[in-house]
Amino acid sequence: MLGDRRTRRRATSHGQGQERPRRPGDRPAQGSAMxxxxxxxxxxxxxxxxxxxxxxxxxxxxxxxxxxxxxxxxxxxxxxxxxxxxxxxxxxxxxxxxxxxxxxxxxxxxxxxxxxxxxxxxxxxxxxxxxxxxxxxxxxxxxxxxxxxxxxxxxxxxxxxxxxxxxxxxxxxxxxxxxxxxxxxxxxxxxxxxxxxxxxxxxxxxxxxxxxxxxxxxxxxxxxxxxxxxxxxxxxxxxxxxxxxxxxxxxxxxxxTDGLTGLLNRSAIVAEGRASLARCQQRGLPFALLVFDLDHFKRINDRWGHDAGDAVLQHVTAILREVTRWPDHFAGRYGGEEFVLGLPGADLAQGLEIAERLRHTLAHSHARIDQQSIPVTASIGVSTAQPGLRFEQLVRRADEAMYRTKFDGRNGVSLAEELSLRHATAGDSRC
Missing domain, CATH: 1.20.1070 (Rhopdopsin 7-helix transmembrane proteins)
Structure with missing residues (x-):
């Protein structure tokens, strides 16, 4: 009876003793937890x-x-x-x-x-x-x-x-x-x-x-x-x-990558070159490498400023990408104004042909900055893979050929294998 009275008091505490109808938006009763x-x-x-x-x-x-x-x-x-x-x-x-x-x-x-x-x-x-x-x-x-x-x-x-x-x-x-x-x-x-x-x-x-x-x-x-x-x-x-x-x-x-040109940097060139040369040697394929340096680049910086030098490097990068149409090639800025181009599967004649095409295109193009036209030429050295030759040695041989091109007057192509010749045949045409 006591429990009944308590129940009745709770029921009448709302005024009517009847349960209020549920309205839209009301929260569910505690018993419906799920x-x-x-x-x-x-x-x-x-x-x-x-x-x-x-x-x-x-x-x-x-x-x-x-x-x-x-x-x-x-x-x-x-x-x-x-x-x-x-x-x-x-x-x-x-x-x-x-x-x-x-x-x-x-x-x-x-x-x-x-x-x-x-x-x-x-x-x-x-x-x-x-x-x-x-x-x-x-x-x-x-x-x-x-x-x-x-x-x-x-x-x-x-x-x-x-x-x-x-x-x-x-x-x-x-x-x-x-x-x-x-x-x-x-x-x-x-x-x-x-x-x-x-x-x-x-x-x-x-x-x-x-x-x-x-x-x-x-x-x-x-x-x-x-x-x-x-x-x-x-x-x-x-x-x-x-x-x-x-x-x-x-x-x-x-x-x-190199931040200025977007090409591979030096460490990436070495890593990519080693792997690419190893693949070619395993498959018995030739491998040609170009190393080229821009002629009188210091004069460009001294005369037009370092912004002009940066513009020249970007111009050369654009020409390099335009000229090089070779599958699986890789290119990078080796340091300063020196570039490297690897051509897996390219033999001596193909490497020389691409080198001469690159030299000729650069010589007939001009970088521009602030309405100034800056002539650009490059000295190129070419080397090809030999049995047992490591990639670093290949780069060194091409680099030596490139310096011989500079010694002989710049704006040309020299072949590392022809140490007794003053110029490679592809490098005789100058402009």
């Missing part, structure tokens, strides 16, 4: 988005030269703003919460796509993505104001997310370069799984009693929110892995 509450899940998604935005922004302050990272940071922040607007459903106008919020999600996906394309060095025009965003916003507004339909809006959201994720996956799996293939494959698989998830989500039924309020769409839809949070988290880690591997590739590239 209930999936969409507003709570939206809050979790928002907190995850804010954390990712802050984390990626902090990373961008350190890696501020990474253009792709800036694009993805912008995308993540826009996505976070979109989640905030959607989470304010019933507290702000539907035009802001539903139409603008979902349109911003598409804008975020479009920027992510732009970042993926830039990461893979693929062109992507803004026209069709922008058209898609406008069409999507117009369709969403239609199904909010003209023909209200929550199920169709959920279908549209799922299909657009599926389309973007599958596009990410295709680009990453199809166009991932050899240097970044591992991260592209992992990220591509993650994006593919996300795309298949959103495809499945398109067929999730909506609670008939939800009306037009997604917060009451039912447990199946709420369950997709949980998976969507996990999918979003996996996407963030996938993007982070793409950035990390690209950064590692850039660091390795910077360690191997």
């Amino acid at each position: 209930h999936l509450d969409i507003p709570t899940l939206t809050l979790v998604s928002l907190l995850m988005g804010i954390s990712a935005s802050i984390g990626f922004t902090s990373l961008m302050t350190v890696l501020h030269t990474q253009r792709v990272l800036r694009i993805w940071v912008t995308s993540i922040w826009i996505s976070t703003v979109a989640i905030i607007l959607i989470g304010l459903r019933n507290r702000i106008p539907d035009g802001l919460s539903i139409v603008l919020g979902n349109s911003l999600l598409v804008v975020a996906n479009m920027l992510t796509l732009k970042g993926v394309a830039a990461h893979l060095e693929l062109p992507l025009r803004w026209r069709w993505p922008s058209t898609f965003v406008l069409a999507y916003a117009a369709a969403f507004a239609w199904y909010v104001y003209v023909t209200p339909n929550l199920a169709i809006r959920l279908l549209m959201g799922s299909l657009q997310a599926m389309a973007f994720y599958l596009t990410y996956a295709y680009l990453l799996l199809r166009h991932g370069g050899p240097d970044i293939r591992t991260s592209c494959r992992i990220a591509g698989i993650v994006m593919l799984c996300n795309g298949l998830f959103y495809l499945a989500r398109a067929f999730i039924p909506v609670d008939p009693g939800s009306g037009q309020n997604i917060m009451l769409a039912g447990t199946p839809v709420a369950a997709t929110y949980v998976i969507g949070i996990l999918a979003g988290l996996a996407s963030y880690f996938a993007l982070l892995q793409l950035i990390t591997e690209r950064l590692m590739v850039d660091l390795r590239h910077a360690a191997r």
Whole structure:
């Protein structure tokens, strides 16, 4: 009886002695601990988005030269703003919460796509993505104001997310370069799984009693929110892995290349030359090496300044890339104004032909700086591989031939093997 009286007192403490009917948006009773509450899940998604935005922004302050990272940071922040607007459903106008919020999600996906394309060095025009965003916003507004339909809006959201994720996956799996293939494959698989998830989500039924309020769409839809949070988290880690591997590739590239010309530096030339010469010797293939030095380069620096000297070095690099059409060749700046060009598989005649073509092109071209035309010529030495000859010895022989060219008047080609001759036949024509 005592327990009955206490029960009655609790019941009448609300004034009527009857349980108050549950209203939309009320929290579930404590006994339903496993209930999936969409507003709570939206809050979790928002907190995850804010954390990712802050984390990626902090990373961008350190890696501020990474253009792709800036694009993805912008995308993540826009996505976070979109989640905030959607989470304010019933507290702000539907035009802001539903139409603008979902349109911003598409804008975020479009920027992510732009970042993926830039990461893979693929062109992507803004026209069709922008058209898609406008069409999507117009369709969403239609199904909010003209023909209200929550199920169709959920279908549209799922299909657009599926389309973007599958596009990410295709680009990453199809166009991932050899240097970044591992991260592209992992990220591509993650994006593919996300795309298949959103495809499945398109067929999730909506609670008939939800009306037009997604917060009451039912447990199946709420369950997709949980998976969507996990999918979003996996996407963030996938993007982070793409950035990390690209950064590692850039660091390795910077360690191997000359900062001014973009060619291999001295240590990279030696490493590449040793490996390339060993492959040729194993396969019984010839190997030709060119060492060339710019004539009177100190005079150029003294007369026009070091900026002019840098312009000349970049001009010579452009000519070298234009003239050299040889498979698997490698070129580098060996030091100062001295360059090395390796030609795996090239015999003596082919090495001399390329050397003369390079000499002739340089002699008939001029570097330009501040409307000044600076003539450029080079002295070239050529050597070819001999049995048991190491790469460093090959470089030394070509270097000696190059200095003999300078001694004989510069702007010519000399062959290391013809020590008794004053000039190689290819080096007799001068301009």
